[in-house]
Amino acid sequence: MKTRHSFQDSSPGSGGIAREEKVVRLATERRTRAGAGADAEAIYQRILAAIIEHRLAPGRKLVEERLAAVFGASRAMIRQVLTRLSHEMVVTLIPNRGAFVAEPTVEEAREVFEARRLIEPALARKLALSATPAQLARLRRLVVAEEKARADRDRQQVIRLSGEFHLEIAEMAGNAILARQMRELTLLTCLIIILYDSPLGRACPDDEHRQLLDAFAQRDQQRAAALMLHHLDHVEHSLDISLAAQEDDDLERIFSPISPL
């Protein structure tokens, strides 16, 4: 019983439907007005999608009653969804203040990439050994979709599809625990890229995903692991983190006696 996950499909409920369709569905209003169905899972999916696709920017406040109205659900239901999102670190819950789309700090960003460097090369190595033709085909579809999005200059979709590519690898590697952790890490990475991607340079490098795919196809474990590691370094260094572009928040540092730069 192999489950098929994605950002939008990680918990119990509806099984495998093609990815693209699902995203369209998420962007489309299905129910009567603005989605009058009160299903926690569906609401979770839609809020998560909105965050991943940057329609809800990091730092954005999520007012419970407002969301309840939008989804035609009770506040209790919204609350449930928000706590789940907060456990997944996509949303920050501040007591008596409310819920906010998470804003990973540069420090957290570094930590996320450090974690990924430990985990993902090993997953790539595993998958290189075990990948079935069907799995390779699935990955190929994701890469193609990503390349298309890049050609269309659809930055949001590139980020999302890139994340799904990595997540798919994690899930194919056959360790549900690690896949779960990788899901958190890739979600965070999406937020990090939104926050810190340098305006000009797009963070998701050209054809590295395709190279990785080739390594899987050739069952080249060493190369797969090495490519993954290199890829992660590449992504991290394409961000403004390297030079410590800090938040607006740390006024203390900005106005500290000695200039930070």
Next chain:
Amino acid sequence: MKTRHSFQDSSPGSGGIAREEKVVRLATERRTRAGAGADAEAIYQRILAAIIEHRLAPGRKLVEERLAAVFGASRAMIRQVLTRLSHEMVVTLIPNRGAFVAEPTVEEAREVFEARRLIEPALARKLALSATPAQLARLRRLVVAEEKARADRDRQQVIRLSGEFHLEIAEMAGNAILARQMRELTLLTCLIIILYDSPLGRACPDDEHRQLLDAFAQRDQQRAAALMLHHLDHVEHSLDISLAAQEDDDLERIFSPISPL
């Protein structure tokens, strides 16, 4: 602002109090009767402690109203705590059926150890480089406590303290994201040991923690990483998992045409 965590202290709220004391507090009834204070955090701590210390066995059903009565809290509050525990995989939440103390499968157990083998040697390596005398002292205290518990044949405490030792290392290594993930993994490991530890052989090997500590003290990165890896292998192989001692549940396999053994 370095936070000091432990199994019982991982979220906002009360800062650093000595470990031993805290555990005693957890075992002791503080309030009027059976703890009439309705504080979500406190309730979380106590239920978690009960699970870690095996007073609530894996598979045990957790009835909301019962817990509410015990803690003098509302059902809503209990519900909140249970969902948190379920997100941390310590509790399994089955819709319309209720909450149960998690029972990791052998497959999950293997996955947990695989994940730990990826992460923990790297953390050990990091800490070997950066450990301060204060940190070493703290670890030493944990090791001593664990050795004492072992001398007293207090299996529960050995398991708990062993887990805290690993968690402490993760938190000292300076990566909050990884520390968070390690917390989940060590909690799961506690459940796994409770479930699968072979009756005679105690799962937490003799002096490996102390050796690890020595490696930290000597700043021997290579040795620290190698010891950690070996230690994890040792713990895993001391369990009945290796020989696939399955659950009671899989009657299908037990009564399958060909005997499983």
Next chain:
DNA sequence: AGTCAAGAAATTGTCGACAAAAAAGTTTAT
């Protein structure tokens, strides 16, 4: 004008009540 304080509005936190579902117990028919 600017700052502080009090009041008003908006928002979150908590609870108890009711509805829906599952589990346990009882009756009835074969």
Next chain:
DNA sequence: ATAAACTTTTTTGTCGACAATTTCTTGACT
């Protein structure tokens, strides 16, 4: 006596109402 169907009890899921807190607005004072 066993098994199915029905009833009762227990337990979970959901909601709206109220209390507590924060945030915004207004107005007085320097």
